[in-house]
Amino acid sequence: MYYLTNLILKQFRNYESQYVEFNRGLNIFVGSNAQGKTNILEAIYYLSVTRSFRTRRDQELTQIGNQLFFLKGVFLKEEFYHVVQISYQRNSPLKILSNNEKVERFLHIQRFPVVVFSPDDLMIIRDSPAIRRRFLNLEISKFKGTYFQNLKEYQRVLLQRNRLLKENRYNSHLNKMLDPWDQALVNVGTKIIHDRIEMVEDLGKKAQFFFNQMYGEKANLTLNYRCSVGCFEQPDETRTKFHGALSEGRRIELKRGSTMYGPHLDDLKIAINGNNTRYYSSQGQKRAAALSLKMAEAMILKEKTGLNPVILLDDVFSEFDRVRKEYLLLFLKENGGQCFLTSAVDIDDLLKKTEKDYKVMAVEQGRIVSETGGLSC
Ligand SMILES: Nc1ncnc2c1ncn2[C@@H]1O[C@H](COP(=O)(O)OP(=O)(O)O)[C@@H](O)[C@H]1O
Ligand SMILES: [Mg+2]
Structure with missing residues (x-):
């Protein structure tokens, strides 16, 4: 009760x-x-x-x-x-x-x-990846305190790393200065990526179930997590690829003065019959996808919190x-x-x-x- x-x-x-x-x-x-x-x-x-x-x-x-x-x-x-x-x-x-x-x-x-569904939730489908990341961040934080803390740590590291990239562009020691920040970014970033992958898998199954019950069997609703460093099953592999991407991309990062890889750039793809709902769905389908996502979240919260x-x-x-x-x-x-x-x-x-x-x-x-x-x- x-x-x-x-x-x-x-x-x-x-x-x-x-x-x-x-x-x-x-x-x-x-x-x-x-x-x-x-x-x-x-x-x-x-x-x-x-x-x-x-x-x-x-x-x-x-x-x-x-x-x-x-x-x-x-x-x-x-x-x-x-x-x-x-x-x-x-x-x-x-x-x-x-x-x-x-x-x-x-x-x-x-x-x-608590789970809310409001007309504004269409934003999750329609708007930029940042909205979908925020959705995942809040929903995972509702049952996993370590996730919330990892996010805070990631944001801190990201800020520091971006500052270094911007302010020390011409410093000959920059590579050495960046190394520990790369390590920290990869470590905490990989944890975030894998918590999100797990959440998206679970959400996907449950959203599909609700979608079929509510809207009929024909259409297929699928969720996929999209990683800027590539999605892998094992955290070790993600860590290696994440590191690799940072090393290879360093020159571009220096040019732009910001971090180009990591979970702060990832996205959640929501598709009906394989087509990205953000671009290809009617208003009604977008609403249906958003409601299914929210009801899936309710099922997950019930499982996780009892x-x-x-x-x-x-x-x-x-x-x-x-x-x-x-x-x-x-x-x-x-x-x-x-x-x-x-x-x-x-x-x-x-x-x-x-x-x-x-x-x-x-x-x-x-x-x-x-x-x-x-x-x-
Ligand atoms: N910060 C605020 N202070 C006072 N009134 C507000 C504030 N924000 C919104 N309102 C008023 O609240 C009303 C809208 O409330 P809302 O709950 O959205 O309406 P609805 O009953 O249609 O759901 C509007 O009259 C709006 O002017
Ligand atoms: Mg209202």
Whole structure:
């Protein structure tokens, strides 16, 4: 048993101050556009992951004109209550408290598994490789703390190495100076590459499964990790090739003043029937691929953490026909735990037929104005 029992938002987006209690199963936020439905999903996500799924700039989350926001939520997890409090103040480090004790971010994000699917996830399919790398980075960090730490170390080494390449271009000792940085880059970079390869394999299998169930058997969804140093089964081989690429490419690197090989340049290829979805898929196929990726992530989190992740679905239901809506609800019941949906249209009819236990909250101008339904609220 794992779910969010209640939430307080203060000066978060268009919420001045709100307290709300949740159902342990299904929760639905309804309301017209621009009322605050997605904002509340964003708050739940932030509480678990200390990051928004819409922006990288936390300042945007503070109510316009304010410099701070506060979130407090109580998770029930394996019979224990965890009171999580997050305080953001501009230009100060984020404060995360769990049961009144300070927690490091990388530990916190492994504790409360959550998966979100929102219209913005199309970016994962459509945009540049950096977005897909960020997706992999965050998802692996949710169950593997060492990955998060390796990433931080890699970024530090990369920065130093790039600085050397830029500033010491004409220094005759440059080769000697670079050697230890190459070694460090290859060592930590190889760990990152192999964690990603493992994740992509697992994600690929699960995404294909969901895709076939949801969209029919015909099409084939495949994921492949693309390494700038070449993808190999054994880390030793990757290490050797990575080293080789750095040695061979040094002249070009000096010209450009930056590191040309490594996981910071890799990509995730997402294909339907072999064709890269980024270039060849319709809008609908892109959405389907993105949703499959997210549901695969939910299955992985469940396996890795032993908890059914909290699932947030923003504006998803309106686009599906009845059969798919029903399949999605069934899938969520089997693989997700607590679920939060937003909808601008009424989905009560469908829910009344398929669900017994749910709560509907009407959102208006940054306030929950009514709460109905549900058995175990
Ligand atoms: N930082 C902010 N401060 C105050 N209001 C905000 C902030 N960010 C967004 N909003 C407001 O929140 C509303 C959009 O909320 P959102 O949850 O995205 O709507 P929806 O109900 O359509 O999902 C808009 O009215 C927008 O102006
Ligand atoms: Mg919205």
